[in-house]
Amino acid sequence: MGQTMPETRTRRFAAYPRPGANSYGTVEQLRCLVDAYNGMTALIAVWVLLLLLLVVTNSLPVALLGLCGLMIYAGFKNANLGAGMGWSASRTATVRLLFALAFVFTGPVPPLVLQTVAVGELKRYGIKPGFIGLSQADLDRKIGELKTAEALRALPTDS
Numbered sequence: 001m002g003q004t005m006p007e008t009r010t011r012r013f014a015a016y017p018r019p020g021a022n023s024y025g026t027v028e029q030l031r032c033l034v035d036a037y038n039g040m041t042a043l044i045a046v047w048v049l050l051l052l053l054l055v056v057t058n059s060l061p062v063a064l065l066g067l068c069g070l071m072i073y074a075g076f077k078n079a080n081l082g083a084g085m086g087w088s089a090s091r092t093a094t095v096r097l098l099f100a101l102a103f104v105f106t107g108p109v110p111p112l113v114l115q116t117v118a119v120g121e122l123k124r125y126g127i128k129p130g131f132i133g134l135s136q137a138d139l140d141r142k143i144g145e146l147k148t149a150e151a152l153r154a155l156p157t158d159s
Contacts, residue, residue: 024124027146033084033118033125034134039077040115041133044108046070051107071100074111081114085121 047070054063075096082092095114102110119129127138 025146026150027143029084029086030122030125030139030143030146031084032080033121034139036077036081036084037115037118037122037129037134039073039080040111040118043070043074043077043111044115046073047108047111067104071103074099074103078114081118084118 046066050063050066050070053066054060078096078099079092081087082089082095087095099110099114122129122134125142127134127142
């Protein structure tokens with residue numbers, strides 16, 4: 001006659017969000033990334049203004065002085081990008097050197113490339129830049145989530 005299969009039960013788990021379980025990065029890294037992203041945007045804008053100044057005044061020494069100032073400013077922003085990405089000091093120094101050389105010859109291309117790198121990392125945090133830039137509300141929300149996750153990680157666990 002017919003045999004019946006034994007009844008099997010599957011375990012079910014609640015799929016509720018656990019704060020801090022899937023957090024990525026730290027508050028300091030996020031702030032460094034945002035600073036680097038905004039710095040690269042400002043760098044591109046100042047480069048365009050410097051180019052316009054060169055065309056209007058036809059003064060090469062002023063343009064070279066401005067370019068040197070931009071490269072120094074960019075070096076600080078690249079350091080922030082390196083800290084936000086979690087790069088080693090040697091990798092950050094290499095990126096800074098290559099950025100300076102490429103910036104002299106290609107203009108705004110290196111800041112655009114590094115800004116794209118920063119955007120890719122910001123997307124891993126769940127922050128998507130808009131047409132005008134980063135949403136302050138999204139940044140504040142994510143910083144709050146990261147602070148909560150860091151506070152939960154700091155709590156003693158029962159083992």
